[in-house]
Amino acid sequence: xxxxxQMVAKPYFIAAIALFVGxxxxxxxxxxxxxxxxxxxxxxxxxxxxxxxxxxxIVWLLFGFMGAAYYMVPDEAETELHSPLxxxxxFWIFLAAGVVTILGYLLVPYATLAEITMNDLLPTxxxxxxxxxxxxxxxxxxxxLAFLFNIGMTILKGRKTVINLVLMIGLVGLAVFxxxxxxxxxxxxxxxxxxxxxxxxxxxxxxELILGSxxxxxxxxxxxxxxxxxxxxxxxxxxxALITGLIGTGHHFFWIGTxxxxxxxxxxxxxxxxxxxFMMTIFAFNMVNKRRRQHPNKAAxxxxxxxxxMAFLGAGVWGFMHTLSFVNYYxxxxxxxxxxxxxxxxxxxxxxxxxxxxxxMPMLNGRKAANSMKAQIVEMWSxxxxxxxxxxxxxxxxxxxxxxxxxxxxxxxxxxxFMVVQDKxxxxxxxxxxxxxxxxIGLIVYIxxxxxxxxxxxxxxxx
Amino acid sequence: MTKVTRYPPGEIIIWLFIMAELLVFGLxxxxxxxxxxDNIELFELYQQNLDTTAALYNTIALLSSSYFVxxxxxxxxxxxxxNAYRWMLLAVVMGLVFIVIKTDxxxxxxxxxxxxxxxxxxxxxxxxxFFHYLHVILGLVVLGVLARNMNKGMxxxxxxxxxxxxxxxxxxVDLVWLIxxxxxxxx
Amino acid sequence: xxxxxxxxxxxxxxxxxxIMLTLVTYQVGKMGLSGVNIxxxxxxxxxxxxxxxxxxxxxLKHASGLWRWMILIWLILLGIVIYLAFTx
Numbered sequence: 001x002x003x004x005x006q007m008v009a010k011p012y013f014i015a016a017i018a019l020f021v022g023x024x025x026x027x028x029x030x031x032x033x034x035x036x037x038x039x040x041x042x043x044x045x046x047x048x049x050x051x052x053x054x055x056x057x058i059v060w061l062l063f064g065f066m067g068a069a070y071y072m073v074p075d076e077a078e079t080e081l082h083s084p085l086x087x088x089x090x091f092w093i094f095l096a097a098g099v100v101t102i103l104g105y106l107l108v109p110y111a112t113l114a115e116i117t118m119n120d121l122l123p124t125x126x127x128x129x130x131x132x133x134x135x136x137x138x139x140x141x142x143x144x145l146a147f148l149f150n151i152g153m154t155i156l157k158g159r160k161t162v163i164n165l166v167l168m169i170g171l172v173g174l175a176v177f178x179x180x181x182x183x184x185x186x187x188x189x190x191x192x193x194x195x196x197x198x199x200x201x202x203x204x205x206x207x208e209l210i211l212g213s214x215x216x217x218x219x220x221x222x223x224x225x226x227x228x229x230x231x232x233x234x235x236x237x238x239x240x241a242l243i244t245g246l247i248g249t250g251h252h253f254f255w256i257g258t259x260x261x262x263x264x265x266x267x268x269x270x271x272x273x274x275x276x277x278f279m280m281t282i283f284a285f286n287m288v289n290k291r292r293r294q295h296p297n298k299a300a301x302x303x304x305x306x307x308x309x310m311a312f313l314g315a316g317v318w319g320f321m322h323t324l325s326f327v328n329y330y331x332x333x334x335x336x337x338x339x340x341x342x343x344x345x346x347x348x349x350x351x352x353x354x355x356x357x358x359x360x361m362p363m364l365n366g367r368k369a370a371n372s373m374k375a376q377i378v379e380m381w382s383x384x385x386x387x388x389x390x391x392x393x394x395x396x397x398x399x400x401x402x403x404x405x406x407x408x409x410x411x412x413x414x415x416x417x418f419m420v421v422q423d424k425x426x427x428x429x430x431x432x433x434x435x436x437x438x439x440x441i442g443l444i445v446y447i448x449x450x451x452x453x454x455x456x457x458x459x460x461x462x463x
Numbered sequence: 464m465t466k467v468t469r470y471p472p473g474e475i476i477i478w479l480f481i482m483a484e485l486l487v488f489g490l491x492x493x494x495x496x497x498x499x500x501d502n503i504e505l506f507e508l509y510q511q512n513l514d515t516t517a518a519l520y521n522t523i524a525l526l527s528s529s530y531f532v533x534x535x536x537x538x539x540x541x542x543x544x545x546n547a548y549r550w551m552l553l554a555v556v557m558g559l560v561f562i563v564i565k566t567d568x569x570x571x572x573x574x575x576x577x578x579x580x581x582x583x584x585x586x587x588x589x590x591x592x593f594f595h596y597l598h599v600i601l602g603l604v605v606l607g608v609l610a611r612n613m614n615k616g617m618x619x620x621x622x623x624x625x626x627x628x629x630x631x632x633x634x635x636v637d638l639v640w641l642i643x644x645x646x647x648x649x650x
Numbered sequence: 651x652x653x654x655x656x657x658x659x660x661x662x663x664x665x666x667x668x669i670m671l672t673l674v675t676y677q678v679g680k681m682g683l684s685g686v687n688i689x690x691x692x693x694x695x696x697x698x699x700x701x702x703x704x705x706x707x708x709x710l711k712h713a714s715g716l717w718r719w720m721i722l723i724w725l726i727l728l729g730i731v732i733y734l735a736f737t738x
């Protein structure tokens with residue numbers, strides 16, 4: 001670690017992992033509620049568990065992105081962070097806002113929460129993933145602005161690199177598109193459309209820039225490949241991500257009342273969204289094969305490679321499966337969507353955050369480059385446990401989804417009602433829950449990796 | 464120029480990009496042709512409303528532009544920086560001619576109240592033409608940067624990978640138009 | 651120098667050929683000729699023009715293996731799709 005101000009990344013990473021644990025706990029609870037409907041009812045109703053599960057995911061990923069930026073930007077810009085104090089203050093504000101929101105979801109009925117937070121002054125609540133009270137949303141904007149200011153000033157005063165620039169574009173885009181969370185048109189079609197401006201243009205647009213930038217950074221650091229080569233790849237990957245991702249938003253406009261041409265625009269452009277992910281996979285493996293040096297942090301390289309593969313599978317392949325409008329006509333909003341959502345979020349965004357944490361944490365803890373071999377082995381175990389169980393969660397949900405679509409929507413007059421079908425595919429939900437528990441175990445192993453082998457020497461540079 | 468080299472000109476990554484782009488256009492062309500099967504009369508009727516003469520001028524503009532880019536590449540490889548710069552400027556001018564004519568066509572359609580929702584033919588025509596139009600603009604930006612750098616003397620017979628990369632992209636834009644023109648305007 | 655002159659001549663000839671073929675296509679459109687065979691003929695000319703771009707302007711004739719064929723294969727696939735769609 002070259003700059004002391006990079007240390008502010010540490011609390012962000014710790015908070016990210018802590019909230020990650022919360023997310024998985026609620027995931028496991030919800031998975032159980034799929035098969036035992038009144039599990040933990042009335043304390044934690046399904047809709048609340050779902051809200052907590054998805055909101056925590058987004059919040060902890062944001063913590064991860066911010067931590068990653070605070071670690072990476074000074075290193076790339078070769079200068080101290082503009083204001084470490086501002087970063088620390090914002091950390092506590094953001095954490096407090098996050099915790100208060102989650103407690104609000106859990107402790108009071110959602111309608112009461114809306115009342116307490118005076119939602120009627122500027123109604124923004126009630127939309128999926130954007131359930132946060134308006135005042136919290138304003139807080140998020142303030143934190144984001146302060147964060148962008150801090151990062152932007154650092155980039156301005158230091159060395160300008162393509163990696164930093166791409167990250168900055170991604171982060172600015174993230175903030176800008178969040179503003180659509182405040183826009184609630186009365187027209188339900190427009191309402192849905194602008195909702196996707198946040199949801200889709202985040203995960204299938206600007207977040208991909210953040211992903212590309214962080215991946216490129218980890219690869220430069222661990223492989224020693226020429227910056228020029230990596231930058232060229234990054235240019236093309238983000239160009240493809242933006243072309244396909246921005247117009248690909250259309251695949252959400254199929255059935256909400258928008259003009260018919262979206263069937264074509266959405267289908268064609270979103271069908272090509274796997275391309276940038278495919279390029280990322282080739283990119284990562286190419287760079288690792290061409291590496292100029294061996295890096296002692298094997299775990300970080302594993303996360304980076306795993307991220308590129310799982311992002312391609314989860315976002316690319318599983319997304320493609322149901323993106324064409326004539327397929328989506330049947331699969332819309334089924335368990336196939338859930339399967340895709342799980343693997344895409346894990347592969348693309350969870351794994352990139354874990355990759356950067358894996359790369360940065362040893363240095364933040366005072367190591368020179370890597371953890372002890374023992375800690376790394378435990379961490380790699382957690383990689384395989386979480387990744388493989390996520391593959392199984394995805395496969396079980398896909399199987400459930402295919403059956404669901406067939407029984408409920410494609411069987412003509414013999415099509416069965418929703419709840420009857422849910423009973424018939426119960427076995428897959430049980431297996432998914434099993435895989436989910438293994439994922440939780442993997443996460444516990446992951447956390448353990450931070451505590452084992454601390455007294456042992458650093459892993460050696462392999463020959 | 465007669466030796467067999469393993470790799471195509473320019474940076475390899477641009478060829479991945481070109482293939483991805485051609486995949487997009489290819490899908491659009493295929494979708495056009497397949498949709499046409501059930502709407503032949505509609506397609507043939509509205510095809511007659513398109514300005515084939517404007518499209519001809521545009522084809523000539525893009526072909527010339529591509530040709531000038533080639534001349535620029537040949538010149539820079541012979542270390543003739545001045546000539547390379549002039550050819551590149553000419554290429555940019557021809558690209559701008561395309562933009563002017565095409566913008567006028569779009570303005571004409573808008574005046575007539577035609578939108579993507581008018582009918583299936585217009586949906587395809589406007590989508591394809593506009594998507595290609597954006598590519599011409601992007602290509603022109605690239606050529607413009609190359610011209611500026613040439614003027615600064617940044618390229619030579621040894622240092623011309625960027626020129627070839629940009630040139631390859633520009634030829635792709637030309638290639639797509641050569642398919643689009645007969646398919647949408649004539650056939 | 652000789653190589654340079656030679657390639658200049660080749661590219662110029664290719665360019666003139668491309669312009670000529672374009673004018674032919676345009677004339678066919680203007681003459682109001684129609685029918686599947688005419689359409690396919692026009693498209694065949696377009697594919698040939700595409701091949702000229704690939705081989706000469708993009709200089710892929712100097713590339714080896716799949717690199718040389720990537721655009722040509724795209725053109726052939728497109729030709730097949732268009733042929734099937736227009737004769738369906």
